[in-house]
Amino acid sequence: MRRSRALLxxxxxxxxxxxxxxxxxxxxxGRASASRAGIIGADGVVSSQTGWRLDLLPLLAKRxxxxxxxxxxxxxxxxxxxxxxxxxPEMVEVEGDYCPYVDQKxxxxxxxxxxxxxxxxxxxxxxxxxxxxxxxxxxxxxxYEWPNKVGVLPTYMANWYEAKSSCEAIGxxxxxxxxxxxxxxxxxxxxxxxxxxxxxxxRACNVDxxxxxxxxxxxxxxxxxxxxVARLDQREASGARTSCVSPYGVHDMTGNVDEWVLNVxxxxxxxLSGLKGGYWGPVRTRCRPMTTAHEEAFRYYQIGFRCCGxxxxxxxxxxxxxxx
Numbered sequence: 001m002r003r004s005r006a007l008l009x010x011x012x013x014x015x016x017x018x019x020x021x022x023x024x025x026x027x028x029x030g031r032a033s034a035s036r037a038g039i040i041g042a043d044g045v046v047s048s049q050t051g052w053r054l055d056l057l058p059l060l061a062k063r064x065x066x067x068x069x070x071x072x073x074x075x076x077x078x079x080x081x082x083x084x085x086x087x088x089p090e091m092v093e094v095e096g097d098y099c100p101y102v103d104q105k106x107x108x109x110x111x112x113x114x115x116x117x118x119x120x121x122x123x124x125x126x127x128x129x130x131x132x133x134x135x136x137x138x139x140x141x142x143x144y145e146w147p148n149k150v151g152v153l154p155t156y157m158a159n160w161y162e163a164k165s166s167c168e169a170i171g172x173x174x175x176x177x178x179x180x181x182x183x184x185x186x187x188x189x190x191x192x193x194x195x196x197x198x199x200x201x202x203r204a205c206n207v208d209x210x211x212x213x214x215x216x217x218x219x220x221x222x223x224x225x226x227x228x229v230a231r232l233d234q235r236e237a238s239g240a241r242t243s244c245v246s247p248y249g250v251h252d253m254t255g256n257v258d259e260w261v262l263n264v265x266x267x268x269x270x271x272l273s274g275l276k277g278g279y280w281g282p283v284r285t286r287c288r289p290m291t292t293a294h295e296e297a298f299r300y301y302q303i304g305f306r307c308c309g310x311x312x313x314x315x316x317x318x319x320x321x322x323x324x
Contacts, residue, residue, distance in 0.1 A: 086311035087140035090148055092249045093311055094183045095138040099130035100265065102189045102288065110200070110208075116284050117208065118191070121198045127188040140309040141175060141183050144238035144251050145259065151237050154257045154304045157229065160273035160296040163260040163305035175308035176264040177290050180276045184254070184287035186247025191286045193246035193253050200286075205244035206236045207255035207278065207285040214301070232301045234280040253277050254285045257304035263292060271295045275303065 087093045106118035145154035146166065158166075164174045175183075190197025194204040202208040218228040239251050246253050253259075254277050263274035274292050278285030279302035294300075 086138070086313060087309070090143060091140040091309060092143055092183075093138070094141050094179070094248045094250070095136075095311070096182050096187050096248075097130070097134035097136050098178045098182045099134050099189055100132050102130065102185075104191050104288065111282070117200065117282060118284075118286070119200050121191045123198050127190070130189070135178065137179060137182055138311045139175075139179050139183075140311050141179070141248075141250055142172075142306040142308070143249070145257055145304050145306045148238075148306065150239035150251075153235050153237055154252070156233070156235065156257050156301060156304050157299050158260065158304055159299040160260045162299075164262075167305070167307035170307070172307035172309045175259075175261050175306065177261040177266075177274050177276055178264050179308055180253075180259070180261050181265075181287055183248050183250050184246050184277070188247070190247075191288065193250075193287060194243050197247075201243075203241075203243070205241050205252065205255040205285070206234075206280045208282050209234050209280045211281050219301075229301045236280075254287065255280055258291070258302050260303065260305040261290070263290070265290070266292060273298070279303075 085093045103124075105122040106115070106120070107122050108119040109115050110117035110119050142148040144150060144152075146158075146163070147155060160174075167174050184193045185191075186193065186197070188197065192198065192200060192204075195201055200207075212232050212234070214232055215228055218224040235256060238256075241252070244252050244255065256277075256279065258275045258279045259277050261274045261276050263269070263272055266274070270292060271294070273294060273296045274290045275294065276290055277287075278289075281302070
């Protein structure tokens with residue numbers, strides 16, 4: 001009798017302990033989810049529910065929502081609406097042979113000391129020649145930088161994790177740097193995506209604007225960050241420069257905002273993350289270079305992204321895009 005009563009009391013104690021443990025863990029998980037939640041404003045700026053933050057930790061997206069806009073429904077395949085190419089209407093089909101190394105000789109520098117901005121490249125007697133083995137690629141690429149809408153400012157202040165999660169949430173993926181280079185250079189592998197491909201032109205794309213020095217203290221202060229980012233912002237609406245189009249028909253590949261890519265050509269070293277295209281300031285802003293100095297959780301005022309996808313044989317439909 002006493003043994004049965006003791007067992008009964010012990011069982012009750014275990015039940016109470018289990019309920020209390022689950023409740024505490026659930027509460028902690030709820031707080032953790034809330035602290036990671038972010039929203040995107042109408043101007044494409046990343047913020048949190050309680051104001052701006054410089055979050056250098058990975059932001060993990062839930063499976064059923066994109067990081068940049070919780071109104072986007074997660075899809076694993078595209079809708080099946082008629083299309084005469086292997087890509088949905090808001091994307092461009094890119095097919096060609098990527099060359100790992102192209103000899104591009106600068107004839108005249110705008111900045112002879114730093115040698116970032118090349119005014120004119122030497123015209124190759126054999127355009128498109130590659131001395132190494134090429135890699136054939138066929139893919140779909142967004143026409144514009146995220147959110148891939150003409151006349152809308154591209155998103156900025158994005159880190160690599162957010163870019164990757166946002167693309168995957170709408171059935172796409174982040175572009176690799178080799179895919180990005182092919183789409184920018186075109187079949188003849190030219191340094192610039194516009195004009196004749198050899199002359200730098202600050203009228204063609206949003207490039208070479210005067211550099212505005214950031215205020216580090218304001219940038220890292222959540223109370224002043226929004227104002228500081230707005231002061232530094234020199235973006236233009238996607239498609240505003242009608243001449244800033246690559247030979248494949250992709251817009252704004254050089255300038256406007258830096259674009260996150262998957263670092264394939266350097267085997268993910270030092271990071272999986274890479275940046276292509278440069279931004280509106282006086283930097284390289286041409287097709288081939290890639291910046292690899294920033295790890296995946298890094299975010300800054302001039303960084304955005306665009307998405308890619310696999311090209312399909314036959315008709316495919318329109319990929320789901322952001323809907324208010």
